[in-house]
Amino acid sequence: MIEIDKLCKNFGDLEVLKGIDLTIRPGEVMSILGGSGSGKSTLLRCINGLEEITSGKIIVDGLDVSRKSELREVRKKCSMVFQQFDLYPHLTVSENITLAPISVLDLEKSEAEKKAEELLESVGLTDRSHYYPAQLSGGQKQRVGICRALAMSPDYLLLDEVTSSLDPEMTAEVLDILKKLAGQGITMISVTHEIEFAREISDRIVFLDDGKILNDLPTSEFFDENGGLSDPRIAKFLSKMSGR
Amino acid sequence: MYGEQGFTAYDFVLWAEGLGVSVGIFLASSVFGLAIGILIGLTRYYKVPVLGKLLMMISEFLKNSPVLVQLFLVYFGIPALLEIDITPIQAAIITLTGNTAAFGAVIVISSVEAIDTKQLEAARSFAMDEWLILKKIIYPQSVAIAIPLVVGLAINQLQVTSLISVIGVVDLTRVGDIVNQRTFEPFIVWPIIGGTYFILAKLLGLLGARLEKKFSAYRYQAGI
Numbered sequence: 251m252i253e254i255d256k257l258c259k260n261f262g263d264l265e266v267l268k269g270i271d272l273t274i275r276p277g278e279v280m281s282i283l284g285g286s287g288s289g290k291s292t293l294l295r296c297i298n299g300l301e302e303i304t305s306g307k308i309i310v311d312g313l314d315v316s317r318k319s320e321l322r323e324v325r326k327k328c329s330m331v332f333q334q335f336d337l338y339p340h341l342t343v344s345e346n347i348t349l350a351p352i353s354v355l356d357l358e359k360s361e362a363e364k365k366a367e368e369l370l371e372s373v374g375l376t377d378r379s380h381y382y383p384a385q386l387s388g389g390q391k392q393r394v395g396i397c398r399a400l401a402m403s404p405d406y407l408l409l410d411e412v413t414s415s416l417d418p419e420m421t422a423e424v425l426d427i428l429k430k431l432a433g434q435g436i437t438m439i440s441v442t443h444e445i446e447f448a449r450e451i452s453d454r455i456v457f458l459d460d461g462k463i464l465n466d467l468p469t470s471e472f473f474d475e476n477g478g479l480s481d482p483r484i485a486k487f488l489s490k491m492s493g494r
Numbered sequence: 495m496y497g498e499q500g501f502t503a504y505d506f507v508l509w510a511e512g513l514g515v516s517v518g519i520f521l522a523s524s525v526f527g528l529a530i531g532i533l534i535g536l537t538r539y540y541k542v543p544v545l546g547k548l549l550m551m552i553s554e555f556l557k558n559s560p561v562l563v564q565l566f567l568v569y570f571g572i573p574a575l576l577e578i579d580i581t582p583i584q585a586a587i588i589t590l591t592g593n594t595a596a597f598g599a600v601i602v603i604s605s606v607e608a609i610d611t612k613q614l615e616a617a618r619s620f621a622m623d624e625w626l627i628l629k630k631i632i633y634p635q636s637v638a639i640a641i642p643l644v645v646g647l648a649i650n651q652l653q654v655t656s657l658i659s660v661i662g663v664v665d666l667t668r669v670g671d672i673v674n675q676r677t678f679e680p681f682i683v684w685p686i687i688g689g690t691y692f693i694l695a696k697l698l699g700l701l702g703a704r705l706e707k708k709f710s711a712y713r714y715q716a717g718i
Contacts (some may be wrong), residue, residue, distance in 0.1 A: 325621035336616040350620035
């Protein structure tokens, strides 16, 4: 369980998160929506300790993200997939996936490689394990990014606008994989602009506006005329996004 | 007539000795200098308080003043300041080490900063610690970037070693001077001496090209 309590985050004078309270239960698939600058990526990055918290608390399975000694354990539980993939360019696909499992989780090399192969197979990249990232398309890179995250056997998967750098065709191939994952019981927290995708996979939608949670509803209610859509800000956002 | 005694077999021995001294001083100062340069670069990269700034100030001075002046400062200054004796070879190694370190630090900083920092963030998000990130991600990529720059620096520092002849080190250049004064054959002596430096520089270049190929395999394969 992830418990976020009165989370505030400032960048200098700029208040990005202004008191977020949120509880994410195991197995939940949650999407965080909101306009640019609403703080949704920052919220996700705070969970993994990539941004230092200004005030408030984030507790992941009893571990305090703000404590250096506990952050490492939190990071083992929460794997992240990034907008720009951020693969290691000097390592092959297989090495990208096995680096952290071998060096952080102390997995045997052969075991880690076997797992990487399985993961690559599950995302349709069986024959690419010896390629370098620069030899892959954007969609392939992001699929490797997903494998790299899953190789840590995380309890929580944090997805930071994972399709924003991809063209529609590649977006579809990545979303297909995530849809499959969402049905497998892993807790997923996804920051996204893909409204339809969010609607399809999520149990719950959190809508951020100006650093605060404007709405936190089960998916069906969020998209209901009398639910989330009754808020003009959400209605406006959704019509803008779907009109793209 | 003075100065026209012809070449002797012993001149070859002198040449070999001078070559040994030049190469030895070059190697020693390069190894120490690069090691110190890496440390300076890393203190700067990790923003070590006080030390990072201080070392950069010293290296700024070393980069922007003549090596010959630094050599005199070390050779004549250290004995006066610390009241210890210092041989010309020691002075030469100290000076060239400092100079190589100063330029090496710049290469280290620029090579490390050329790496995309977002992948380092990704590594951190997977619970990798800073030492692991340095070893597995920063080091291999920055070495690939740094090699051509280091080779350029090394070739330059090799030529700079010829300056040490002025404080009495019998290096390759000084041997040339000695033989030239005796034989008075400048158009034989100096092309040989110059050619020796040229061959050494070419060897360094070849070594560098091989190393670069090895460390940059991922860039070549990917066609970057």
